[in-house]
Amino acid sequence: MTKPRIVRCPQCGQDSLWAPENKWRPFCSERCKQIDLGAWASGSYTIPGQPTDEETAAPGVDFLESKR
Template sequence: MKVNCPNCKKQIVWSTDNEFRPFCSERCKLIDLGDWAEENHKISQGPQGVQELSEEMLDALEDQFLQNNKFFVESE
C-alpha cells in the first residue's frame, strides 16, 4: 500500500521495513517533531466537559479517524 508522507507528500510504501513511517525519511520525521516543539502544531483547546462515550460513539469516532488518516488503514 502506498501513502503520502505527511510532511513532503512524497508517495512511499507503507511497510515495516520503513522505520520512519508514516514519514518518508528521518529528515521529514525530524521536521515534524520540530514543528511540534516550536508549537506550530498544537491542540487548540482542552476538554470542554466530561462526557461518557458509548460504544456507538467510539465506533463513529474510529471510523471518522480512519477516513481522515488513510495511512493507518491496512491494505486489503
C-alpha cells in the same frame, strides 16, 4: 503476496511505503520525520480554542496540587 501500501508523506507529500521496512513511516525519510518532530516541539501545531484553567494558572503552581 499483497501489494505494498503506499501513503503520502505528511511532511513533503511524496510517496512513502507503509510497511515495517520503512522505519520512518508514515514519513518518507528521517529528514521529514525530524522536521515534523521539530514543528511539534516548537508548538507549531495547535488547535484553536479557549485556554483551559490549567493553562491560565499562575506560573510555577501545580494546578492539580492547588485544587486539593
